[in-house]
Amino acid sequence: MGTIRDMIAPFDFFQPATVDDALALLSEHGDDAWVLAGGLDSFDWFKDRIKRPKVVVDLGVIESLSAISESGDGLEIGAMASLTSIVNHARIRADYPLLTTAAEHVATPQIRNQGTLGGNVSQDTRCWYYRSGWPCYRAGGNTCYAAAPQAMNREHCILGASRCVAVSPSDTAPALFALDATMVVRHGRRERVIDAEDFFIGPSTDITRMTILEAGDLLTSIRIPAQWAGARVYYEKVRDRGSWDFALESVAAAFRMDGDMVADARVVVNGVAPYPVRLEAVERSIIGSRASEDLAIGAGEVAIQGVRSLRHNDYKVPMMRNLVKRAVRSVVA
Amino acid sequence: MDFLRSADNPWGQDIWIGISWDLVWLAVIASLAFVVLHAIAVRLRGPARIETTPPPADVPETSRVERHSLVARAFHWTMSIAMFALLITAFVPVLGLEFDWVQLHWMAGLLLLATIIWHVIHTLGWQDLWSMWVGPTDVRDGAIELKHALIPGDDDEPKHRTGKYPADHKLYHHAAATAALAATATGLFMMVRIDTPFWTRNPYLFGDGAWGMVYVLHGLAGVGLIGLVAAHVYFAVRPEKRWLTWGMVRGWITRERYRVHFDPTQWPVDELGDPSGDRGGALAEASPRSPQDDA
Numbered sequence: 001m002g003t004i005r006d007m008i009a010p011f012d013f014f015q016p017a018t019v020d021d022a023l024a025l026l027s028e029h030g031d032d033a034w035v036l037a038g039g040l041d042s043f044d045w046f047k048d049r050i051k052r053p054k055v056v057v058d059l060g061v062i063e064s065l066s067a068i069s070e071s072g073d074g075l076e077i078g079a080m081a082s083l084t085s086i087v088n089h090a091r092i093r094a095d096y097p098l099l100t101t102a103a104e105h106v107a108t109p110q111i112r113n114q115g116t117l118g119g120n121v122s123q124d125t126r127c128w129y130y131r132s133g134w135p136c137y138r139a140g141g142n143t144c145y146a147a148a149p150q151a152m153n154r155e156h157c158i159l160g161a162s163r164c165v166a167v168s169p170s171d172t173a174p175a176l177f178a179l180d181a182t183m184v185v186r187h188g189r190r191e192r193v194i195d196a197e198d199f200f201i202g203p204s205t206d207i208t209r210m211t212i213l214e215a216g217d218l219l220t221s222i223r224i225p226a227q228w229a230g231a232r233v234y235y236e237k238v239r240d241r242g243s244w245d246f247a248l249e250s251v252a253a254a255f256r257m258d259g260d261m262v263a264d265a266r267v268v269v270n271g272v273a274p275y276p277v278r279l280e281a282v283e284r285s286i287i288g289s290r291a292s293e294d295l296a297i298g299a300g301e302v303a304i305q306g307v308r309s310l311r312h313n314d315y316k317v318p319m320m321r322n323l324v325k326r327a328v329r330s331v332v333a
Numbered sequence: 334m335d336f337l338r339s340a341d342n343p344w345g346q347d348i349w350i351g352i353s354w355d356l357v358w359l360a361v362i363a364s365l366a367f368v369v370l371h372a373i374a375v376r377l378r379g380p381a382r383i384e385t386t387p388p389p390a391d392v393p394e395t396s397r398v399e400r401h402s403l404v405a406r407a408f409h410w411t412m413s414i415a416m417f418a419l420l421i422t423a424f425v426p427v428l429g430l431e432f433d434w435v436q437l438h439w440m441a442g443l444l445l446l447a448t449i450i451w452h453v454i455h456t457l458g459w460q461d462l463w464s465m466w467v468g469p470t471d472v473r474d475g476a477i478e479l480k481h482a483l484i485p486g487d488d489d490e491p492k493h494r495t496g497k498y499p500a501d502h503k504l505y506h507h508a509a510a511t512a513a514l515a516a517t518a519t520g521l522f523m524m525v526r527i528d529t530p531f532w533t534r535n536p537y538l539f540g541d542g543a544w545g546m547v548y549v550l551h552g553l554a555g556v557g558l559i560g561l562v563a564a565h566v567y568f569a570v571r572p573e574k575r576w577l578t579w580g581m582v583r584g585w586i587t588r589e590r591y592r593v594h595f596d597p598t599q600w601p602v603d604e605l606g607d608p609s610g611d612r613g614g615a616l617a618e619a620s621p622r623s624p625q626d627d628a
């Protein structure tokens with residue numbers, strides 16, 4: 001179980017030069033194929049020999065997938081753009097600092113150099129029962145070890161559980177969600193543009209996947225509309241270690257202000273559910289109101305309606321309340 | 334093709350964790366094949382001939398014979414809704430169309446359980462339990478029908494008139510009841526493992542191996558029900574059986590159908606269409622209506 005071995009199980013390795021070639025390979029090999037981006041999540045699975053794809057399709061040499069370009073009314077970021085390139089991109093920093101800050105909070109400089117935006121939003125959960133190769137629901141089995149009464153579930157979810165209680169680990173996902181980003185997914189010749197809200201899926205829809213991506217799908221880019229360019233934003237990530245660590249919880253929020261009134265808002269939290277959660281009730285509670293300390297306190301209370309903690313993660317409830325409160329408080333004059 | 338899925342539990346034991354999803358495809362394909370082959374066979378050789386001896390002279394002459402009471406029909410259609418909801422929420426995501434199915438599934442399961450309890454109480458209190466008993470006559474009729482289906486040109490021996498429920502209906506009922514009870518019983522245990530408004534999950538009610546058996550039985554009952562429901566729907570819409578389906582919608586069949594298909598000694602009704610003996614099971618409805626109204 002989850003024994004780390006020094007040899008990766010053998011597979012056929014392809015490095016297509018174009019997106020079309022990559023798609024052809026993915027179609028040809030179907031369930032046997034694995035898309036390789038930065039490899040930070042992928043190689044974990046391979047080295048533990050828990051995932052044993054027969055074919056690995058490395059996107060590393062497809063230059064077009066790393067481009068960051070203007071698109072229509074916003075920006076289009078190639079799925080293979082590294083997290084460092086996002087952190088350093090002047091236009092992103094100027095117009096979408098929420099994404100810059102979120103990407104800056106991912107792990108270490110080395111990991112950001114290697115990790116890609118596409119890989120970051122598509123990465124698998126870090127539930128350690130699942131990552132250790134236990135036959136849980138997410139691994140195709142019929143139980144959740146993390147939800148059991150004696151389980152170690154400090155990092156697990158307080159919302160959106162459906163048999164599985166793992167959480168989404170991505171730092172950039174809530175930021176992209178708050179910015180109303182869309183994901184461009186190709187499968188063969190078909191291209192779909194999927195709202196972030198629909199891209200991340202919960203266990204009640206498919207317990208074995210974190211995103212809508214399935215065999216043969218390739219995330220080619222992520223589009224960020226101009227709608228939230230230049231908005232007031234707030235990002236905060238709570239982790240066990242300051243140096244680097246996955247989020248225990250994070251909040252990403254964008255606000256449009258009309259004087260001291262909240263004209264529009266997006267508030268998304270992560271680390272609380274198997275997918276990033278947009279808090280629409282919180283948004284409704286603050287839109288049209290004057291930003292104030294009381295409004296922020298109220299928003300925090302609204303945020304935790306309906307949450308349900310596990311044995312060891314009660315702390316996540318006040319943490320979520322406070323993160324949302326602090327996000328709303330950030331726009332108080 | 335795999336039949337079962339297994340995995341290593343945390344103690345390194347190889348345990349069953351459920352049926353292979355290949356079986357779902359197998360059930361769907363087998364059901365479709367059965368429907369197509371049966372339709373072709375009936376077209377080529379026609380349905381079984383029914384006994385044509387004249388019915389006893391004392392058959393009363395009302396135009397309708399009530400076949401299913403309102404309570405029985407309400408049960409049947411409610412159970413159908415629950416069954417379809419269960420099959421759709423269980424298997425459509427497996428076949429590729431994903432949606433948030435878990436809550437809908439267990440709620441439909443509870444509805445099915447409620448209808449089963451209702452049916453059992455209604456049957457014990459108000460219906461004739463023995464009308465579903467498979468007796469020697471049913472075995473004989475079933476054998477004739479099977480021979481007719483399997484041996485080309487064999488329709489010399491006509492099928493006899495039956496009691497309220499012919500042999501194939503009884504066998505279908507018992508197969509569906511077995512599968513539905515197995516799915517419901519195992520489903521109830523599986524519900525213990527998820528959070529509901531009624532309780533917090535408990536994954537340790539059984540050990541891994543026993544849970545695996547529960548999942549396998551649930552899966553087998555589920556794929557069995559795919560075939561049973563497909564066959565039921567197919568026969569319900571077949572032209573020569575549609576009058577029975579209308580009977581389940583309207584509650585009655587025509588006196589003419591009653592004379593042709595049923596044996597009044599086994600399913601006696603009085604002049605008004607009421608059950609007139611304790612082997613009956615038909616309930617009364619006597620409003621005059623001509624046989625031509627029959628669908």
Ligand SMILES: Cc1cc2nc3c(=O)[nH]c(=O)nc-3n(C[C@H](O)[C@H](O)[C@H](O)COP(=O)(O)OP(=O)(O)OC[C@H]3O[C@@H](n4cnc5c(N)ncnc54)[C@H](O)[C@@H]3O)c2cc1C
Nearest residue numbers: 035037038039040041042107115116119120122171219245
């Ligand atoms: C030590 C460590 C610490 C980390 N800390 C953090 C952290 O604090 N915050 C955080 O957000 N992340 C963290 N990560 C995750 C990391 O930043 C990467 O983003 C992540 O592991 C995946 O990115 P990748 O480019 O390496 O993708 P890969 O590992 O290659 O791929 C990840 C998954 O996405 C799929 N995939 C990738 N690209 C595509 C595509 N274009 N189309 C379809 N499918 C695709 C792959 O098939 C695979 O399943 C950490 C990782 C490590 C190893």
